[in-house]
Amino acid sequence: MKKTSSNLTLLGGLTPEQFFSEYWHKKPLLIRQAIPDFTPLLSAEELFELAGKDDVESRLISFFKRNWEMKNGPILSLPLKEKKDWTLLVQGVNLHNKKADALLRQFRFIPDARLDDLMISYAKDGGGVGPHFDSYDVFLLQAHGQRRWRIGAQKDLSLIKGMPLKILSNFKAEEEFVLNPGDMLYLPPHYAHDGIAIGDCMTYSIGFRAPSFQEIGESFLQFMSDSIDLPGRYADPELTSSANPAEISQSMFSTISAELTKIKFTKDDMTIFLGEHLTEPKSSVFFTSPEKTITPKKFALSAQKNGVALSLKTQMLYKGKNIFINGESFSVSKEDQLSLHKLADQRYLNAKDISSVSADVMEAFCIWYEDGWLEFARIENK
Ligand code: SIN
Ligand code: CO
Secondary structure (H helix, E strand, O other): OOOOOOOEHHHOOEOHHHHHHHOOOOOOEEEOOOOOOOOOOOOHHHHHHHHOOOOOOEEEEEEEOOEEEEEEOOOOOOOOOOOOOEEEEEOOHHHOOHHHHHHHHOOOOOOOOOEEEEEEEEEOOOOOOOOEOOOOOEEEEEEEEEEEEEEEOOOOOOEOOOOOOOOEOOOOOOEEEEEOOOOEEEEOOOOEEEEEEEEEEEEEEEEEOOOOHHHHHHHHHHHHHOOOOOOOOOOOOOOOOOOOOOOOOHHHHHHHHHHHOOOOOOHHHHHHHHHHHHHOOOOOOOOOOOOOOOOHHHHHHHHHHHOEEEOOOOOEEEEOOEEEEOOEEEEOOHHHHHHHHHHHHHOEEOHHHHHOOOHHHHHHHHHHHHOOOEEEOOOOOO
8 A cells, every 4th residue: 555644636635544534434525626627538439349348347227218227248239329318337447448547546545455446437418327325435536527426324225126236215315416527526335326417427436345254255265175185084983883874973973073173274374365365357357468479588688678567457466475466376585575565566667676586586477478467568767
């Protein structure tokens, strides 16, 4: 996490610490001109093109004749231009567009492990996704046109049954704001909201990851099932005859429970699980390998000349000697930690940084390059 105590225009002049203590998880914050003179990072046409791709998550939501409908992408055709009341949502735009990635990274005062993605919505006049709540924090940045947000702190979060999307049964707005390009609204988890486009508009949602403990627990047990080691097989050389053939004997139960209690979860297991889990690419993510293969020698020469950067889709985290990248983990020496932590934090290493990486790290970089996880990047003056 970028430790900064400076006042951020993005947070309406607050420092991240002030924002965390007063607003984060607590109450909404409206920031007028969070990004002054903001203009959309991609055109509506470029967004429509992304929505048509197989490796991009998108949804088309409409409210024609007072009837909610939702279609999952790829979205290859949109409603007629004259139609109102529809919204196109494109998830993970930061994975495909450098400018969108750079915008998301402005929110790195919040750790990468919590940052999810940049979703862009395009709505026709009157369009929206209905009154709802989200289970995670969100920053809603107005990118193009205007949107009216109505929000409320209601406790009643019951949903209308049988809907294709989450719509609150009893939405009661307490506040209302019209956002213009560059304005941003922060909402804590479970805060009811409804955003309606005034004319055509585009809104960027900077969303966060808040995995449920159940989801984490299930994945952890799955992870452990690959690593437990319980040699041997059940046997009962002392078996005696039983009057109750359907009863599970105490001796069988004791033997099996003694074996099961040998399964121990160590702190290391949990660290490795968490890092691999948090960096696991979403199922829609595909990496593109470079067109031409390269010898390790040529790779090293080019990396030393240009520097390297993580590709947009790469997730890299670390905890001490454990390095995690795209669902894989490595335990590295103290010396290699320095360069790998720097790569994860900056998301690039310049030519000077590269000059001090070990042969092992260079070898790993070459493999990551071949897998499309890492690219050459000339980063000047850094
Ligand atoms: C939208 O941009 O239309 C929806 C964003 C949200 O309500 O979370
Ligand atoms: Co929402």
